[in-house]
Amino acid sequence: MDLRFRDAEPSAEERAAVDAVLGPPPSGWEGGARTEEDLRFASGGHEARDRRDLLLPALHAVNDRIGWISQGALDYVCRRLTVPPAEAYGVATFYSLFSLKPRPTRVLHVCTDLACRARGAEAVRRGVAEALGPPGASWRPSPCLGLCERAPAALALEAGEVPKAAVYGPMAPDREAAGRPGPGAADDAPAGPPGVDLTERPEPPAEHAVPQAGRDGLVLLRRVGRVDPASLDDYRAEGGYAALRRAFALGPAGVVREVLDSGLVGRGGAAFPTGRKWEAAAGRPDHPHYLVCNADESEPGTFKDRVIMEGDPYALVEAMTIAGYATGCHRGYLYIRGEYPRAVRRMSHAIAAARSRGLLGDDVMGQGYAFDIELRRGAGAYICGEETAIFNSIEGYRGEPRSKPPFPVEKGLFGKPTVVNNVETLVNVPPILLAGAGAYAATGTAGSTGPKLFCVSGAVARPGVYEVPFGATLRDLLGLAGGTTGTLRAVLLGGAAGAFVRPGELDVPLTFEGTRAIGATLGSGVVLALDESVDLAGILLRIAGFFRDESCGQCVPCRVGTVRQEEALHRLSLRPAPGDAAGDLALLREVGQAMRDASICGLGQTAWNAVESAIDRLGVFSPREGSPA
Amino acid sequence: MSAVPLQPPRRLIEMTVDGQEVRVPEGATVLDACAAAGKDIPTLCHGDTLTPKNACRVCVVEVEGSRTLAPACSRRAEPGMVVGTATERARHSRKVVLELLASSTDLSTTPRAAEWIGEYGARPDRFGPEAATVAQPPKVDNDLYVRDYAKCILCYKCVDACGEQWQNTFAIAVAGRGFDAVISTEHDAPLTDSACVYCGNCVEVCPTGALSFKSEFDMRAAGEWDEPRQTQTTTICSYCGVGCNLTLHVQDNRIVKVSSPHDNPVTRGNLCIKGRFGYQHVQNVGPSDG
């Protein structure tokens, strides 16, 4: 490789930001000051190239310090890591939190996604535009920020020597004041000021999102609100690390057996049996094995993983250690979405504290097992939660999914056998080991065992994360959340990739098999209640816009199909007479089928699910519906 | 030493394609199996000299037991596989993929595109006149080749040929995301400011004509490009001792483009700037010719 650079110089600040991640440059060949010595030999750059996985952290470092990535900064990062500038540019432009153009240090991300939309985000958007001008460099509409219990919400990220973040929400506590249109008045702007509150306030504690906090009988949320999330002693006093001790007693195969017998399946959306995944990875002869904890949580309406990481961070550290032990990994990567600054802070603190007490490191708990966790931050890309895209993202490539086979347990991160699990999946493991697989499996139903977290948002009295045993009905869950406000129109189960459920179907048991039976899905545990006041066509347009924005662009059915889906929905929602909708509905179906059948990954394959269910089950755009809902 | 390297004998895999028994060597793709069964499957991002990214999805087939369709170009053939190339589902996806491509991209110079659009009954115009496209002006920033990204289907072949699969130059990569993704140099700089070494190996693998010799681009613009009138002559490059085969495309006794046979064991279709673009001396024979 013969790299050509642009000879744009980084500023001293940019250089310092990069060096803080990569260390000082070892020679003139990697961007340091050129010395006599450097001229006597040519460095092949192999060592630098082996650190390609530090590309994303280095880009973050610049973006965090300056607010954007200049040509000089990108050039310097490329020299340091021997990455071709064109490739680094391709990576940097993949992520929506990075900018390659100058912009203010502070950027406000205003959520305009589903849960916030159901609680007045459109009015907030108008209010922000009134206060700050049209969207652009200083503020921008954002996909779901995972703050749905505080909807409508926003996140400000401020670059600097110490980067800052501020969270806003609810930005219009009084929904009427937020200009939430009344029934029938689809798009009427509210009279008077929209009442957007942009005062910075301290963020409420994590348990604020858990209305059940402190109640007896909770398993996964047991400690949230009861322990100081910073305190390892608190965690241990509340039963922490008993499960890891138990794991060492059982041995790796024993742990895998327990997880198999527990019936635990993945909580990240695909519902794959965790024990089978672990068994397959553990048995692979090639080493090293890697563990990746998927905390990219970007499915609109999902915020459960955030609440665990913010409220009980050591639980995830312990669970990852157990998973690593069971599957023969000595290194785990925790990949947290870039929009979760507090979760990143809490998790890095917990990892450091565990390391300093010998609970991570060369000799975990004095048992001769070496395991450590590296935290990686995403940078604004839903697709990086896909189980193979996350590998590319960690390795410093564009977050494009890989084609399967080979599967992650065969060839995953750095081409090695890899276990990828969701945060919630992993935190189920300590309770399994402590209670025993049998007792764990006694909770829930035969097909869906254990407790489950649901992210309840939208038109309910008390939005938040709820823990219920599998088998509780949707009605039970909405009841727990204080019931719906207004007249219920529909519930979106499973997020943007999920399906709508009618008000008449509230007795569906919230299990994998129960939701499947009515043609829906649990997905990542999203339960978004929509009342009659919500403009359903607007929700569908937003779902379509989400997939269009988040498609990686690799395969044609998804890259172009999501655009055509959005265009057709746009026409349908504008059309005065539903009579001529038939052509566009047929088009949606045909494109949807091709996206489902021919896309590479789950994003394209599910991009039409929610729209299809709204058309088929809710009758949106059907002539009987009258004007579009 | 033999010019064609001998390979160890490979086991044969038996499978069925459209009900027909076929045998292919282990390691073959479903596409190879389809070819063995005499099926003509459309492909775009697959190339005979590259490992495909299976991004275009025009080659999808139905594999029994698989939830989604499989890209024939990349899925490995397995013993006992039951493949359907002409099932309703497979034909439907191919048709829609062609519609999506043709409605967003200029396929006028993509070989066989019009034929497939007819064969599958694809109607790219059904998305209406407002349908978003990737239309943009061609990038003419050097004397040797042109990048007309209004014709680009993002097959990744040029990126792979420039980068790790052949040239190791990495002058271009995919930038941006989703429908806005493009093939680009860093910061969209002109090629003359990039790492490009003008080997033209990207032009060689481009399936759409988005990348073309400047000579071809200019002749097309002038309405003079006439492939049936061209002859192709394969010869050996005279610049150095490697012995690359060059195929000279000649129209009206002038070289209009140079390629290299993909099955040539020396080049596998790849050349350097001299072999690819250094042919002017052949036709600049005298002052009167200038």
Ligand SMILES: Cc1cc2nc3c(=O)[nH]c(=O)nc-3n(C[C@H](O)[C@H](O)[C@H](O)COP(=O)(O)O)c2cc1C
């Ligand atoms: C587009 C897309 C986005 C995804 N995002 C996430 C995510 O943010 N978190 C997650 O745990 N799983 C996500 N998944 C599912 C993962 O691919 C994978 O199934 C999961 O991480 C496996 O862990 P589990 O078995 O513990 O659920 C996503 C899948 C797709 C297709």
Ligand code: SF4
């Ligand atoms: S389905 Fe969409 S997100 Fe997935 S690989 Fe294809 S283009 Fe990328």
Ligand code: FES
């Ligand atoms: S030719 Fe197979 S996906 Fe493009």
